[in-house]
Structure formats: C-alpha cells, structure tokens
Amino acid sequence: xxxxxxxxxxLVKPSETLSLTCIVSGGSISSHYWSWFRQPPGKGLEWIGxxxxxxxxxxxxxxxxRVTISVxxxxxxxxxxxxxxxxxxxxxxxxxxxxTSGWWSFDYWGQGTLVTVSS
Amino acid sequence: DIQMTxxxxxxxxxxxxxxxxxCRASQSIGSYLNWYQQKPGKAPKLLIYAISHLQSGVPSRxxxxxxxxxxxxTISSLQPEDSATYYCQQSYSTPYTFGQGTKVEI
Numbered sequence: 480x481x482x483x484x485x486x487x488x489x490l491v492k493p494s495e496t497l498s499l500t501c502i503v504s505g506g507s508i509s510s511h512y513w514s515w516f517r518q519p520p521g522k523g524l525e526w527i528g529x530x531x532x533x534x535x536x537x538x539x540x541x542x543x544x545r546v547t548i549s550v551x552x553x554x555x556x557x558x559x560x561x562x563x564x565x566x567x568x569x570x571x572x573x574x575x576x577x578x579t580s581g582w583w584s585f586d587y588w589g590q591g592t593l594v595t596v597s598s
Numbered sequence: 599d600i601q602m603t604x605x606x607x608x609x610x611x612x613x614x615x616x617x618x619x620x621c622r623a624s625q626s627i628g629s630y631l632n633w634y635q636q637k638p639g640k641a642p643k644l645l646i647y648a649i650s651h652l653q654s655g656v657p658s659r660x661x662x663x664x665x666x667x668x669x670x671x672t673i674s675s676l677q678p679e680d681s682a683t684y685y686c687q688q689s690y691s692t693p694y695t696f697g698q699g700t701k702v703e704i
Binding site for chain 2: 584
C-alpha cells in the first residue's frame with residue numbers, strides 16, 4: 480500500500496520560502512507523476528503542480544513564478560518550494576500521486592500539513 | 599483554465615435517500631472527470647475516475663455519469679458515513695481544476 484507523508488515547517492514568515500517534503504513509502508517513486516495541492520482554511524482545492532520521476536515538471540500558471548518542485552529518487556521523496564509567501568499562501572498542503580490508468584486522477588494522498596504564513 | 603461549477607453547494611438529506619450532485623465544465627473535457635470525497639481534517643479520497651469508474655473499495659451505491667461538459671455523482675441510498683464534501687476535478691488539461699465542493703449533511 481502506497482503511503483505519502485508531508486513534512487516541513489508549520490509556520491513561515493511573509494516574504495520567505497515555504498519548503499515541504501513528501502516521503503513516499505510502500506512503492507517506488509519511479510514511473511509515476513507526483514503532485515502538490517493546497518487548500519486554504521474553509522476553501523476548495525488548488526493544484527500547484529506535478530513532477531515526473533525523471534524531473535519533468537508542470538506548474539499551475541497562477542503560481543509558476545514562485546514554485547519549484549523537485550524529486551530525489553534515491554530517497555523516494557519529492558519536495559515543494561514556494562517563494563515570497565504572503566498570508567494568502569496559508570493553507571493545508573497535500574502531496575498526491577497521479578494514477579497510471581491514463582485518466583490522470585489522484586489515487587493516493589498524504590494526510591496534509593497546515594502551513595501558516597505569519598510574522 | 600477550465601472552470602468547474604458544482605451544484606448545489608450544500609444539501610441535507612436523510613439516511614436512505616438518493617442524492618445527486620452536478621458538475622459542469624466550462625468546455626468539453628471528454629471523459630477526464632473525477633470525483634473525490636473529503637471529510638473534515640482529512641485528505642481527499644478518490645471515489646470515481648473517468649466519469650463512471652469506481653475506485654477500488656468504493657461502495658456501489660455511488661455512481662457517476664455524464665459526458666462532454668455535464669456530469670453527475672449519485673448516491674443511491676445515503677449512509678451516515680457519506681456525510682462529507684464532494685469535489686469534481688477535471689484532468690483533461692493543466693492546470694487541473696476542481697469544483698467548489700458540495701457539502702452533504704445527513
């Protein structure tokens with residue numbers, strides 16, 4: 480059973496960089512696409528971007544100038560960096576796996592981690 | 599971006615009732631429509647992919663239908679554990695986008 484676990488600081492100051500890591504267990508990170516999502520408190524879901532195990536990425540244009548997603552296959556993990564954060568970036572951040580069926584749903588998710596942007 | 603619009607935003611029903619949630623895309627998305635269930639404090643859970651394919655372990659009282667731009671999620675006999683927020687999501691093109699959610703109360 481594939482499991483994903485997010486980790487990283489729960490509090491980030493405005494203008495600084497948010498950094499999160501998602502550790503994948505129970506399966507290989509290879510041959511899959513891996514995504515980040517976020518959900519502001521009480522609001523809906525937003526796709527941030529994805530990375531393929533070979534390092535190819537695709538970002539949401541609304542965040543593209545501030546987002547970097549990277550992968551470390553040796554550690555079976557991938558990471559998110561979001562720069563120049565503001566209070567609008569306060570959200571629960573989820574990592575997830577895009578399925579391999581060809582329909583591109585997201586079949587495995589981490590539990591989520593709340594990141595608060597505040598001075 | 600493809601806009602996804604769900605209705606209603608919330609509904610209240612009783613155990614055993616049938617309920618339907620509608621999702622409309624701003625352009626045709628073929629069969630690239632997925633449904634998720636989210637309970638408070640939890641991650642979304644994939645229920646249905648490609649309009650009507652039930653994810654493994656999802657009860658058969660849930661079903662999906664539709665085509666092109668209009669889609670529905672139906673719960674045929676509501677159970678207490680179905681109390682949650684439901685989201686549709688298009689995977690036709692990036693950026694992937696979600697509906698605003700439908701909160702189902704029992």
